[in-house]
Each structure stands twice: as structure tokens, then as C-alpha cells.
Amino acid sequence: MRIIKQTKLFFHEGKSDKVYEIDLCEINPDAFIVNFRYGRRGAALKEGSKTPEFVSREKAEHIFDQLEKEKRNKGYQSEVEVFVELPSLETLNVDSKEGVILKRLEDATQGINSFKTGWKTSRVIWKAAQMDIKEAASYILKLATKGDEMQLYASVFAIRRLKIIQASELLHSIAHSTRHKQYIRNVAFDALLTINEGSELEKIVSELLESLPAEIRYAIDKGDYDSLKKYYAEKFDKKKKQMS
Structure with a gap:
């Protein structure tokens, strides 16, 4: 049995600290299965399968992506999205251009608006990338999958522009997920090729060729x-x- 695709998602809120793992495995070239594990982080996980019988790769990909989508809709995210540490803005000059962008990003993570005018989060993320605001990286990681299609696209653009290497796992998930539109998957692959180097880059190129x-x-x-x-x-x- 060979693992073709794998994702690990987390939910961390209040006293809740859970993990959900999904594997897409190849039994042979014509037979695939989707297994999962879940439970409290750090404890023994319960196991299960979404495929009581072997299915085609196309069917397995669909089952895998739908299960990931279901969990993300419930608030689960990748490790870097959940546990990334946000910077303190206490000493920030909120009157500067960079300060306004960072404050708007902080507001977006908290679901509030401290300004008289409202900006779509996708616009703020795009502006942070254009202005090369490195301090925006952790906010972008938090917000990437929390909004609409344009917010995801802007986040991938920003990850590539700011070369946020911590986002590799997230980009990998986006690039290989059939639940995302092809143009978003393409820019995610492009971002992976841009921010990685050496053996990791060679691995990504190999995966791209196999696809x-x-x-x-x-x-x-x-x-x-x-x-x-x-x-x-x-x-x-x-x-x-x-x-x-």
C-alpha cells in the first residue's frame, strides 16, 4: 500500500484541541482507499475508512477532497494556519501605510473593523503583498482559507510574492485539491516552485510532472x-x- 496524498487538520479553540488526519492510499494501479484518524491532539487516535470497497483513483480523490472540505467548513485548518503566532501591534504606527494594512489584517482575524471604511480582506492581503510587508505573513496564513475564492487567490499571490516558506504544506494541499478551481491550483503550484529550493523543489517538480x-x-x-x-x-x- 502506498500513500498518494495525506493531510492533517487541527481544531484549536477554548478547551477543544482536536486533530483529523486523512490518507489517500493506492492498493494497486486500479484500486484506492481513503482512510481517516481523529481524536484529541497528543492522544491515541480512532481510525476509520470512507471506502469499505476499493475505488478508482478519481473517486478516491473526490472522497478525499470532500472530506477535507467538510472538516474545513467545521473550522479545521492545517497546522501552520492554526498555530502560527500573530505579531503584537502595540508599538505599531497605525497612521503609516504599513500600519493601516497590518491593523486591517489583525481586524480580519478577529472579525472586527476598527476603521470608518470597510475593505474586503482579499484587497488588504493583495495590498500587503504589493507593499512587500513581511510582517503580514502570519496574518495571511491565518486568513488564506477563511474567506471566499478571491481571498484564497490573493493569499496564494501574497505567499508567492512574500516568499512565505512556512506555507509550503498549505500550498501543497491547495495545488492537489480538486475542490479548488484549476487557476487557483495552478497559482499554488507556481508559488510552490517559487518559494522552495534544493531537494524540496526537485520533489515538487517531480510531483508536477507526474500529474x-x-x-x-x-x-x-x-x-x-x-x-x-x-x-x-x-x-x-x-x-x-x-x-x-
């Missing part, structure tokens, strides 16, 4: 760029005909 169709991987291995152009030209023509 491509077999004929594309073969053409890349052989350096056959004419075949690549032909493949994508045919795909484009087919899509164009479907839209006409």
Missing part, C-alpha cells in the same frame, strides 16, 4: 517540443470547436 498526461511526460523526457506543440494545438482546437 501531467503520459504523452506529455514522454515528450518532456525526450525533449520533443514539436509533439508538445502539436498536443496543445489539438487540445485548443477541440476546445474551440466545443465552444462554437
Whole structure:
């Protein structure tokens, strides 16, 4: 049995301190299962399975992603999202441009608004990235998956721009989740390639290549760029005909 995909989610609020782990495993090329474990963090976890029978990889991916979505909707997040330490803004100059952005981000994590005007959180995150405010990193990690699609997109953009290396696990989850739209998965992969180096970067490139169709991987291995152009030209023509 080989683990294809795995995620570990946490819920930490008041006296509640729980963990939920999900595994997508390959039994053989045509048989996959989705298992889970849950319980109090640090204690022995209870185990279960969402697949009493073997299923296809496509079906297993769907089950995995839906289970992760269900838990995230209940307030579970990745370890870095839950336990990242937020900075103190006591000595912050709230009249400065950076101060206003950081204060708005702090407000967003607390669900309040200290300003006369309201800004969408996605706009604040985007502005923090454009202004290269490194101190915004922990707030962005907290807020990335807490809002709408635009907030997630802005967060991934900011993670890439600010090179927030702690976000690797979160980006990996986004890039491999079919519950997110393809353009968000693409920018998450791009962010992973941007913020990582060395052996970790090589691992991500390998994963990306494995996700491509077999004929594309073969053409890349052989350096056959004419075949690549032909493949994508045919795909484009087919899509164009479907839209006409």
C-alpha cells in the first residue's frame, strides 16, 4: 500500500484541541482507499475508512477532497494556519501605510473593523503583498482559507510574492485539491516552485510532472517540443470547436 496524498487538520479553540488526519492510499494501479484518524491532539487516535470497497483513483480523490472540505467548513485548518503566532501591534504606527494594512489584517482575524471604511480582506492581503510587508505573513496564513475564492487567490499571490516558506504544506494541499478551481491550483503550484529550493523543489517538480498526461511526460523526457506543440494545438482546437 502506498500513500498518494495525506493531510492533517487541527481544531484549536477554548478547551477543544482536536486533530483529523486523512490518507489517500493506492492498493494497486486500479484500486484506492481513503482512510481517516481523529481524536484529541497528543492522544491515541480512532481510525476509520470512507471506502469499505476499493475505488478508482478519481473517486478516491473526490472522497478525499470532500472530506477535507467538510472538516474545513467545521473550522479545521492545517497546522501552520492554526498555530502560527500573530505579531503584537502595540508599538505599531497605525497612521503609516504599513500600519493601516497590518491593523486591517489583525481586524480580519478577529472579525472586527476598527476603521470608518470597510475593505474586503482579499484587497488588504493583495495590498500587503504589493507593499512587500513581511510582517503580514502570519496574518495571511491565518486568513488564506477563511474567506471566499478571491481571498484564497490573493493569499496564494501574497505567499508567492512574500516568499512565505512556512506555507509550503498549505500550498501543497491547495495545488492537489480538486475542490479548488484549476487557476487557483495552478497559482499554488507556481508559488510552490517559487518559494522552495534544493531537494524540496526537485520533489515538487517531480510531483508536477507526474500529474501531467503520459504523452506529455514522454515528450518532456525526450525533449520533443514539436509533439508538445502539436498536443496543445489539438487540445485548443477541440476546445474551440466545443465552444462554437
